[in-house]
Amino acid sequence: MLEQENTEEKILNAARKVFTSKGYAAARMDDIAKEAGMNRALIHYYFRSKDKMFQIIFEEKFRIFFLSISSVLTSDNDVKEKVVNLIRMYFEQLIENPDLPLFIINAVNASPENFIKLTNKLNVSPKEAFKSFHIQVQKEVEEGKIRNIKPYVLILNILSLSIFPFIARKMFMNINNISETEYFEILENRIEDVINMVLNDLIIDNNKLKDSK
Amino acid sequence: MLEQENTEEKILNAARKVFTSKGYAAARMDDIAKEAGMNRALIHYYFRSKDKMFQIIFEEKFRIFFLSISSVLTSDNDVKEKVVNLIRMYFEQLIENPDLPLFIINAVNASPENFIKLTNKLNVSPKEAFKSFHIQVQKEVEEGKIRNIKPYVLILNILSLSIFPFIARKMFMNINNISETEYFEILENRIEDVINMVLNDLIIDNNKLKDSK
């Protein structure tokens, strides 16, 4: 009988699950204890308080979420390559971790100070990564490599198309009566569409629009 | 001295504000009372319990959110017109109500039964609206009016590009050190970009892509 995970791991796994699906306020220490198959006192023995546990999970998730973005944004590739990498990377990461974005957004909304503290504490700087991408976009616009697009607009488009489907997935599944598996298949098949749409939007082309009149 | 709003309105306004910004679990009856400038007992006198109050606010917001979508989706327009209307409508609505999508998504995630109950109770049926749009898209694809795109993909693209920027706005503002006013300006200027991008993606065009090789 391979009992693999020890108590500490069991607790962390349970906490991860409960916190990411319910968020801090709605999570109960008892939910975590039950999920881990043990007594509430035990999780206090291992991790002092709810706050401390949440902090651990949040840091971990925060790292996962921003480290990969940052690495793509600050790589050596040009803008179009980064666009492709970002979209693929998000999809792969979020298919494994569908609750991640909502968890992080809610946590940051609930206490923005925490976000600021963490970006300082960890050697992950979304601010810097975004800024350097911003500059690169402006440069490529000036060089005529891509159309004249505002960096913020491009970033927002990529993030929106990649992340939103995971944020709204339960509602979407509900409205359209489809299972998570089916939904993820739709998303998987959608990746190339998204890539094409964003890349297309970067092409310098004078006569492709305004034909509706 | 025009004292306009009565106690009941004061409470509802406060509840609206607190619930939509914090969500059910993190909201405190005391937050609402303070926001309304009164005693906690008074809000119980008017609205029995926290659950009941939340239900009122949720129904209201749910209606606002889905009524306008449904009306656009089930109108007489063709797909391209609907795309334009949807994107404009979302922007106008969310600029007034930026917390709306996150509030609804979190509430639906927390209790999907509630969502189902409400769609039945109210004469608002996102399910039907989505379905009819779905069929219309397939029809226009067959007629050659728009490119061969999966209805789900189109809907997801529109919703993503329109809604996500509001969901992630606090994080985005934080990362890029910009105020809400500045951010909303960026979004305002982005509308036409989004419309163009989505419409462009619907055009039947054989030689606009795959030029990167």
Added chain:
DNA sequence: TTATTATTTAACAATATTGTTAAACATTTA
């Protein structure tokens, strides 16, 4: 084996949050 240490639990304590009530105060109406 026995002593020591780590793990686990049940029972308890403290705090936070919601909900109630009786009495004070204000407003309406007879």
Added chain:
DNA sequence: TAAATGTTTAACAATATTGTTAAATAATAA
């Protein structure tokens, strides 16, 4: 005006949730 009704509050009660402790059990080291 006085009775009746509606509004508001402070104080209290009940419940939910987190956190602690002492004692039992298991694991480890001497």
